[in-house]
Amino acid sequence: MIGVLKSELFKLRTTRATKIVVLSAILLPAIIFTLTSIFAFGNGKAGDSLIAMVGNFTPLTALLLGVVGVLCSTQEYSQGTIRITLVATPNRVKVLLAKMLTMIIVSICSAAVLLVLCLVPSQFILQSRDVTFDVIGQDLRVLFSAIILMSLIAQLGLSLGLIFKSSPGAISALLIWPTILEGMVFGLLSLAFKDSNVIRFAPIQGNGFQLVSPFFNPGQNTWLTSLVYFSGFVSVFIALGSTLFSRRDA
Amino acid sequence: MIIVENLTKSYGSKKAVDDLSFSVTPGRVTGFLGPNGSGKSTTMRCMLGLDKPDAGTTTFDGRKYAEIDSPLSHVGSLLDAGDAHKGRTARNHLRWIAMTNGISASRVDAVLQMVGMEDTARTKVGKFSLGMRQRLGLAVALLGDPKVVILDEPANGLDPEGIRWTREVMRHLADEGRSVLVSSHQLVELSLVADDLVVIGQGKLISSGPIAQFMTQHAKTWVRVVSPQFAALAELVIAQGGTVERTKDGGDFHAISAITIGDIAAANNIVLHELSPQTGSLEQAFLDATDASVEYRGQTTTNVWEAPKP
Numbered sequence: 384m385i386g387v388l389k390s391e392l393f394k395l396r397t398t399r400a401t402k403i404v405v406l407s408a409i410l411l412p413a414i415i416f417t418l419t420s421i422f423a424f425g426n427g428k429a430g431d432s433l434i435a436m437v438g439n440f441t442p443l444t445a446l447l448l449g450v451v452g453v454l455c456s457t458q459e460y461s462q463g464t465i466r467i468t469l470v471a472t473p474n475r476v477k478v479l480l481a482k483m484l485t486m487i488i489v490s491i492c493s494a495a496v497l498l499v500l501c502l503v504p505s506q507f508i509l510q511s512r513d514v515t516f517d518v519i520g521q522d523l524r525v526l527f528s529a530i531i532l533m534s535l536i537a538q539l540g541l542s543l544g545l546i547f548k549s550s551p552g553a554i555s556a557l558l559i560w561p562t563i564l565e566g567m568v569f570g571l572l573s574l575a576f577k578d579s580n581v582i583r584f585a586p587i588q589g590n591g592f593q594l595v596s597p598f599f600n601p602g603q604n605t606w607l608t609s610l611v612y613f614s615g616f617v618s619v620f621i622a623l624g625s626t627l628f629s630r631r632d633a
Numbered sequence: 634m635i636i637v638e639n640l641t642k643s644y645g646s647k648k649a650v651d652d653l654s655f656s657v658t659p660g661r662v663t664g665f666l667g668p669n670g671s672g673k674s675t676t677m678r679c680m681l682g683l684d685k686p687d688a689g690t691t692t693f694d695g696r697k698y699a700e701i702d703s704p705l706s707h708v709g710s711l712l713d714a715g716d717a718h719k720g721r722t723a724r725n726h727l728r729w730i731a732m733t734n735g736i737s738a739s740r741v742d743a744v745l746q747m748v749g750m751e752d753t754a755r756t757k758v759g760k761f762s763l764g765m766r767q768r769l770g771l772a773v774a775l776l777g778d779p780k781v782v783i784l785d786e787p788a789n790g791l792d793p794e795g796i797r798w799t800r801e802v803m804r805h806l807a808d809e810g811r812s813v814l815v816s817s818h819q820l821v822e823l824s825l826v827a828d829d830l831v832v833i834g835q836g837k838l839i840s841s842g843p844i845a846q847f848m849t850q851h852a853k854t855w856v857r858v859v860s861p862q863f864a865a866l867a868e869l870v871i872a873q874g875g876t877v878e879r880t881k882d883g884g885d886f887h888a889i890s891a892i893t894i895g896d897i898a899a900a901n902n903i904v905l906h907e908l909s910p911q912t913g914s915l916e917q918a919f920l921d922a923t924d925a926s927v928e929y930r931g932q933t934t935t936n937v938w939e940a941p942k943p
Contacts, residue, residue, distance in 0.1 A: 474699065
């Protein structure tokens with residue numbers, strides 16, 4: 384199992400597309416965060432804790448890690464290496480677990496690097512500007528939520544890749560569902576049911592992204608409910624992707 | 634040793650492989666032949682667990698492929714030379730495969746040298762010609778120093794030197810006591826290296842056994858005769874049940890042996906300049922054996938390209 388895991392990590396390290404997306408997932412929020420530290424907070428006080436502000440960027444990083452998850456599975460099909468992977472490791476459950484663990488490792492490492500890149504320079508910048516701020520304050524939960532959200536969306540991407548077997552289809556589903564379709568569907572549902580709070584049933588916007596929010600308004604799901612709801616949503620795709628991967632001819 | 638028993642695989646209503654059974658013996662090169670769409674690649678994929686057969690089993694030295702620990706050390710395979718990420722270097726391509734089976738990086742370098750790719754080890758696969766990809770595919774097959782080697786069209790895209798090298802590799806592997814199963818459309822090449830043949834058509838077994846046995850069963854035989862008194866000899870041979878086909882400088886006699894023709898000529902004082910038994914090529918024998926099971930047949934060039942008459 385260790386060998387298969389090492390192999391999966393090596394595969395991700397040795398393709399340009401995955402490296403670019405992982406770097407974008409980390410550097411993009413880090414750059415925006417640094418620029419925010421330089422130019423914002425003219426009143427001399429950062430309203431939120433720094434970690435809460437990092438949480439605001441987490442959905443972007445998570446979606447890009449989801450794309451890495453997609454590539455982790457679809458590149459195997461598009462390049463034909465899936466046949467070699469399964470010839471080298473005929474136990475498909477082992478291959479699947481290695482891919483899932485790989486995405487968890489990538490998510491945790493990305494989250495760690497993102498936090499360092501966001502928090503360390505911004506503290507120096509804000510101190511030099513005499514801006515008062517909290518690093519973590521009451522928002523320690525956001526730190527763990529960020530890792531959980533990134534890991535879950537990376538798993539969602541991996542599963543979508545296994546279901547679609549092609550990058551365009553899986554990436555479209557991963558990006559269009561939370562950014563466009565979910566808003567439209569739940570907007571229509573709120574009109575139909577005359578309930579402005581229907582969005583709490585939206586798996587990604589209403590629950591997944593909500594995990595990293597420092598505030599929970601009344602009427603929204605609690606953090607734990609959101610975690611269970613979103614995990615359940617991702618689990619459905621993991622189950623479907625795993626079943627197809629195990630049963631389909633390579 | 635590979636034993637394939639009653640292998641059956643359908644895609645929808647089409648049976649790609651139909652109750653196929655054969656074996657591949659250690660120390661011998663077994664050629665796997667069949668027309669396009671006859672089920673060769675499907676059979677190989679089923680053997681390696683890539684496709685799930687509807688029925689039947691394949692065992693490698695008594696074990697199913699999925700039950701083998703570190704399978705690359707037992708079975709090496711080349712199914713498609715294109716199965717490599719174009720953005721990875723040749724060495725990295727082999728390294729990720731080696732990692733799955735605990736094969737060392739030094740072995741990766743050794744196989745790269747073995748296939749003559751040590752100078753291109755750090756070149757990306759996307760820049761390789763088809764021939765180089767075939768060599769890389771062979772390196773993958775040999776990575777675990779396996780006892781069984783399965784190769785699907787290994788000489789595709791290789792230059793004459795590469796083809797000869799592939800042939801020598803296969804012969805060498807068999808001489809070391811390994812079981813080698815190789816599918817190829819290059820029948821002349823296969824006839825030079827194969828000891829046994831497995832011939833299939835529309836998923837069914839047509840013939841299995843030593844190449845000499847296949848030739849005896851399926852290759853045409855005739856007797857070439859050149860004689861200044863050919864017409865007289867032909868008349869006598871036809872009377873004995875033979876048939877005659879005239880050629881430029883003599884003729885070919887069918888359905889009669891060279892000994893009988895020689896006896897007839899001697900008994901009738903007929904001068905012979907040539908009397909030689911002829912055997913058809915493996916290609917002709919293969920075409921005759923699989924004629925009934927050819928699924929995709931092209932038109933002759935003249936039929937396709939003939940200009941319409943006004």
